[in-house]
Amino acid sequence: MKRAMIDIETLGTSMDAIIAQIGIVISQAGVCDFSFDTTLDWREQELLGRKADVFTLLWWSQEDRIAKFQELAKRQNFNRGKMAEKLDFIVFHLRDCDEVWANSPSFDLAIINNLLAQMNCGKISYKTEMDFRTARKLHPEVSYDYPEDAHNALADAQAQVAHLRKLGIWPDWPNMSESQCIKTGALRKEELVKLATTEVAHG
Numbered sequence: 001m002k003r004a005m006i007d008i009e010t011l012g013t014s015m016d017a018i019i020a021q022i023g024i025v026i027s028q029a030g031v032c033d034f035s036f037d038t039t040l041d042w043r044e045q046e047l048l049g050r051k052a053d054v055f056t057l058l059w060w061s062q063e064d065r066i067a068k069f070q071e072l073a074k075r076q077n078f079n080r081g082k083m084a085e086k087l088d089f090i091v092f093h094l095r096d097c098d099e100v101w102a103n104s105p106s107f108d109l110a111i112i113n114n115l116l117a118q119m120n121c122g123k124i125s126y127k128t129e130m131d132f133r134t135a136r137k138l139h140p141e142v143s144y145d146y147p148e149d150a151h152n153a154l155a156d157a158q159a160q161v162a163h164l165r166k167l168g169i170w171p172d173w174p175n176m177s178e179s180q181c182i183k184t185g186a187l188r189k190e191e192l193v194k195l196a197t198t199e200v201a202h203g
Contacts (some may be wrong), residue, residue, distance in 0.1 A: 002028040003099045003170065005132070007157040008108045009072065011042065011052035011060075015114045018045045018052050020072045022112070023153030025161050026093060027170070033093075037154035039076040040083050040115075048118050068151055087121040097128055103136075103160055105129040132160050139167055 005025045011018040023037040042052075060069040079086070094100055102108035113123045136144060144163050149155040164170040 001099070002026070002097045003101065004094055004097045005101045005157045005161045005164075006108055006112070007103060007153045007160065008111060009151060009153050010056065010111060012056050013053065013107075014051060015110055016050050017056075017111055018042050018050045019111060019115060020069075020076070021153040022090065023155070023157040024090065024093075025154075025157045026097070027161075027172075029172075035154060035158065037152075038086050039072055039079055040086065041079045041081070042073075042076050044080070044083050045115070048115075050115070050118075065151060084119055084121060087116060087119055091116065091122045091124070094124055094128075095122070099130045100124055100128040101130040101132050101160065101164070103156075104131045104133040132164070135167060135169060136163060142166055 003026070007023045008019055009021040011020055019040050020042070021037060021039050023035075025035045026033045046052075060066065100109065109124050109129055116123050136142075142163070145159060147155040147159040150159075161170060
């Protein structure tokens with residue numbers, strides 16, 4: 001069983017919202033293949049007609065979130081012209097997933113698929129979509145542990161995976177940290193490093 005958890009941060013809530021960050025965790029046969037996060041060029045998305053809305057920007061401007069927003073803004077500056085390459089990389093690794101989880105698919109996956117369609121980069125199949133929000137609400141007796149770095153797409157994705165492990169939905173998920181997961185990455189690791197190097201070096 002190959003599973004993925006995706007989380008995104010955006011500058012709006014519409015299907016054509018600008019995507020600020022994508023975080024993904026992929027596991028297969030109980031092994032964490034890799035965890036990955038990236039920002040996408042906001043200006044390139046704006047040229048495609050994608051939007052930011054005032055209410056979301058005001059939400060990001062609150063005291064406990066403004067530093068994270070500034071960090072994302074800085075990181076995306078180093079991704080000029082790399083959006084198609086990064087989206088192709090993501091689609092490549094999701095293409096044979098049995099399950100692609102999000103919180104919830106009607107937000108995260110719908111917005112990603114909207115951008116993928118604009119960029120002619122394929123799509124995430126509706127047949128694989130799984131809803132973390134529903135799974136969580138079906139078990140209110142099980143507490144959800146918010147990550148310390150909440151509203152970081154990768155941290156949120158990993159927290160969601162950990163919760164599914166508590167629920168017994170991903171019982172074979174290894175109890176490992178983000179750094180350990182990255183170290184065990186096997187799928188096209190050289191491409192993962194290539195895509196991340198510039199952003200991390202300047203982050």
